[in-house]
Amino acid sequence: MNTNRKIIIVENAAALAQKGAEIFCSIARQRVEKTGRFMAALSGGSTPRPLYRLLGQPPYLAKVPWEATHLFWADERMVPWEDPDSNFGAAREDFIEKVPIPAGQVHPMPLDPAGAQGAALYSRTLRDIFRPPGNRAPAFDLLLLGVGADGHVASLFPDPADTLEGPGERPDNFVAAPGSRPEPWVSGVCGGSPHTYRLTLTLPVLNRAREILFVVSGKSKAPVLERTLNHPDARLPARQVDPPDGQVTWLVDKDAASALSPIAAT
């Protein structure tokens, strides 16, 4: 596993939201200073929502360079934005509608068409905005990820039967290292809770990120966190997020960290 891994343990879910918002702001400012823009991808689930709410309030509201920020999604459930299960809908309500980000810089995953076509459409959005050289996958400045109790990340589930299309089906939705099998940047899957059709970024994209911030809270996540961090052979999607050139930060609360040995938690 990548040596650029840091584990930060905080007291509780409120402290996790605060620390997560600070990290978000600090990476945003650094990237805008360096490159003139900040490219972030968000996840769904309940854990990041308190963090999202902080982003829409002072002092964080004024600390993020929103005019230079682009927001994408690591995954989306194929439900209307008004549905409480919509990842974009939740983030919109929590902070996007409260901050001065230009509308054209908010890039939700498409709800229609679903499956391979939707995946190809979002890949095109990524390609148009990132303009990555060759067919390299786009490199996000920050990927905010949660972890499911089964070890899923974004909508990459441990059960491969949930994937709706094979690798490289669409020529405009792939990345291929020389000599290797083409892999899609975005996949259509069906699974998770709620059990819906979904779109998700794939590992080649996740593993190009410069910074990955995992946010994990609560006792129910303690076993999967321990398994992910301490067992080299675990075949969990969470374990496979390991960007060779990126920094991975695990921001966890004490309950989630309760199964970690003191050595792992440094």
Ligand code: 6PG
């Ligand atoms: C989704 C997610 C998913 C989520 C984890 C953790 O849309 O379902 O992006 O990967 O991050 O399931 O979710 P909780 O924070 O609700 O535990």
